[in-house]
Amino acid sequence: MADTVASPQVHGPVGQHDVDYLHDGSLLSWLTTVDHKKLGVMYLWSILFMFFLGGIFALLVRLELFAPGKTIMDAETYNKVFTLHGAIMVFLFIIPSIPAALGNFALPIMLGAKDVAFPRLNLLSFWIYATGAMIAVVAMVTGGVDTGWTFYTPYSTTTDGSVALMTFAAFVLGFSSILTGVNFIATVHKLRAPGMGWFKMPLFIWGIYSTAIIQVLATPVLAITLLLLIMERTFGVGVFDPKLGGDPVLFQHFFWFYSHPAVYIMILPGMAIISEIVPAMSQKTFFGYKATAFSSVAIAIVSFVVWGHHMFTSGQSQLAGAIFSFLTFLVGIPSAIKVFNWITTMYKGSISLQAPMLYALMFLILFGIGGLTGIFLGAMSVDIHLHDTYFVVAHFHYVMMGSTVIAFFGGLHYWWPKMFGRMYNETAARIAAILVFIGFNTTFLPQFLLGSRGMPRRYYNYLPEFQFLHQVSTVGSWILGLGFLIMAGYLFASLRKKFDAPPNPWHARTLEWQIPSPPITHNFHEVPVVKSDPYDYYRPFEPSVKGHH
Amino acid sequence: MNSLRDWMMPMQASEHAAKIDNLYLFIFWLTLAFFILIAYLTVAFAWKYRRKKEGVLTVNLQHNLALELVWSIIPLILVIGIFFWGFNDYAAASVAPNDALEIHVTGKKWNWSFEYPDGTRSIRSLHVPVNKPIRLIMTSEDVLHAFFIPSMRVKQDVIPGRYVDLNFTPTVAGRHQVFCAEYCGRDHSGMMADLFVDTPAKYAEWLEKGDEELYKMKPAELGKMVWEMKGCNSCHTIDGTKGEGPSFKGIFGKTEKFRDGSTIVVDENYIRESILNPQAKVVAGFEPVMPTFQGLLREIEIKGVIAYIKELK
Structure with missing residues (x-):
């Protein structure tokens, strides 16, 4: 079954084509490839570039806020810079990061498949992403955007700049996200290797699968919303602007109907990676496999009915606010269960403290802070005070960056040897991880205090009483930047070496570790037959893949 | 306890501020306890069970119903409690008393x-x-x-x-x-x-x-501010074009003809009367549509408007 939709590049009997995928083909063949691994690698370089770009904007924002008033740029430039930071990080980095880069590379192999279900569609997704990214770059250099990444109306329909083009970029990027989601759903349903029942799937797959469901269901709503915004801005069709008979709060409902589930599009894949790293690096059976798998699906479903918690002060009805608040607290429970499951999985394990595990441990602490501070914001009366302050900025950076981005880098360090066939310098990796941890907390912990003391977000200027905490935060951003600089250094350095990664540096048991590093173009010589659970670390290893080791 | 609150929150200056702060502090202590639990277990397990020997098999722990129920139900009860607490205070704070x-x-x-x-x-x-x-x-x-x-x-x-x-x-x-x-x-x-x-x-x-600032401003400046803020500008232009009412430009000292045929030279007293009792003398060619500003302008503001009109030659 799996073979019927395999890559059209297949020639000759399976098992004859032994070239590793990295050396298989010219530049043109990379750009037109339908190999999920090559597409994963191309996505990886694209999103890492976007992370670099968004990170530069972040550093500029922090630098401007080092002192009140003008520090390095004027107010209009600052507004564009923080908008670009948010828009790039959300739409061009975080949303595609784990599913499109690491998911594309690892998901088919972990299922025992040769490729995703629709390899050509996968290529199309990539080029739609690239097109969206290029449109976004054009929007940035032709006027920029100063609306914030949320594009709230009627500001966004009345301000100058390339708002229509930037929203169009987000509209285009949405299709890439939808197509990737469709592809992964079909792949999980149809291309699992013989013997791999639903509950024998690695938890990474469950997380990516749940994410894909949200991507497919929620992203069209964003597409429609952004299209309406473009219509209003360009043709004066009144939907959101009261001057044209529209309703600005309607935009917020539409926007958050996508963008709250989108928060889970961002965090579920992060949780998925942690569910992979923790058992592998602890050499331990996963505690509560089914609870974790189902909590991913539960989060995916409940995430659709909590969008109004972004709008407690927006003038929506109090009854609606109360329902959203209640559901918001409920959606926290599956996340709490996951945290306890990860921690219990470590109990009595044989824990390696190599780089991927350091990131997993960082994730547990930072996601703990991010999740727990969400309780303040879910409580309606307290949220009235904290809404739109730095408390919110700190909270979502702990979730988006402290959790998702940290999990992404954990996953990158975990799968790097498999993707590129090389080991990175472990000492440098540990130093970078510790710097990132210190820098992150120095940047964002003070922002909770800024927010509870009343410092509103998206402020170019601020009162002198807030200066000290802003300065601590800015210094933290430099430490964070240094950590990432070192990371870039040792990762690039590793690529100059010859292949030196063993097939299974972590002694993990999922299928991708039973093939060479880097994999051959067709992943497996023979279709693997899965006999054991993915985390059976209590008994001797029984490979599912023949022909290696 | 109070000093912690004062460190984290602004001054409490309204009736319901204390309620919000109490819930804030309750959540703070509760989440701090959970955070310490999570962070302690994470670090303690990572250290205690760090790998000492390669290739060992570990115990097979997959379920513990009692434990799983405890860590699902206790947080659930706590957050439902916090929900009601937050909602009650929110609802109480959003209703205005009749005498507001x-x-x-x-x-x-x-x-x-x-x-x-x-x-x-x-x-x-x-x-x-x-x-x-x-x-x-x-x-x-x-x-x-x-x-x-x-x-x-x-x-x-x-x-x-x-x-x-x-x-x-x-x-x-x-x-x-x-x-x-x-x-x-x-x-x-x-x-x-x-x-x-x-x-x-x-x-x-x-x-x-x-405001004290009113007394520090030049009268004509104050008059211009009144003209903008009190809405004079919606009917009276300052550039000579005709609006709902006569333009202020050049009106001072000019002889105006009224709807009843009488005339008057525009002076301080006429402007003052027109502001406080606008229907008394309506200039020919205009409708008697201006509302009275009796009680809405302070004496100093009326003087300011007169000074402003004098300047608009």
């Missing part, structure tokens, strides 16, 4: 303006009497804004084309900071106002006399 003092607030890039029941208006400074329930009825003339007074623990988005209200009872006299909390463009961070909570006597005096 109603003040209209208008947000416009990048200023807040206020209109009091007696017609007094102010820009960037809001005056209210202490210990009196206040109901702000707010709207925006352009984009979204949000009215945020940290020391009162209130915040509300201000929306164009709609009225929203915001209720609080200030308990601490003095100056309090007002911010705009919803991003609104270039001078978003400059869209601030001062909230002055006054004793009832001081508040009444302020309504009577207005």
